Amino acid sequence: MRIVCISDTHSMHRQIQVPDGDLLIHAGDCLGVGTLEELEDLDQWFSELPHRNKILIAGNHDWCFQDEPADARARVRHAHYLQDSPLEVAGLRFWGSPWTPVFFNWAFNRERGDAIAERWAQIPQDTDVLITHGPPAGILDRIESPSGSIHPGCEALAERVANLPLKLHVFGHIHEGHGQHRIGDCLYVNASSCNGRFQPENPAIVIDL
Structure with missing residues (x-):
């Protein structure tokens, strides 16, 4: 299966090049300010892409999925929307x-520690491909600051994925971390389409799985 990975398009989806493939994954922050109108345009764009299947999750900018969940889900007609759910x-x-x-x-958002770990505990043990908006701590999550490098990824997520037999983990959120990194049998992909200046210049990442 050819999997095309994007993330953090921030309503600039029409400015990015999306290669052909069997499955398109969008790992969140699909919207700019998080409105239903933006989501309708995203879904129309999904309908124009050739991929047989598409998967979408929300990110921290995608307010309508949190604040108007029923209306938001109803507007996703051309992708599978996952929120703590399987496919x-x-x-x-x-x-x-x-x-x-x-x-x-x-x-x-959830507080670090037990609050967010409760969410990761829901991930089934037999998951092959995990899609989260943010990265695990220490994996494609580095940001350079005037005081040095910081790694804002989630420690509880890192602990959980270390104990899962994953083949692929796709995320975004940290634009500067765009790229791939393999640890054991799992390929980690930061698919952020926007760079650190919020310009949609990072290429989609294509994986044959």
């Missing part, structure tokens, strides 16, 4: 989850 495609078991550690006051 099986061609024998592969997917799980999608939007949560990230608290950062100012954004959607789908």
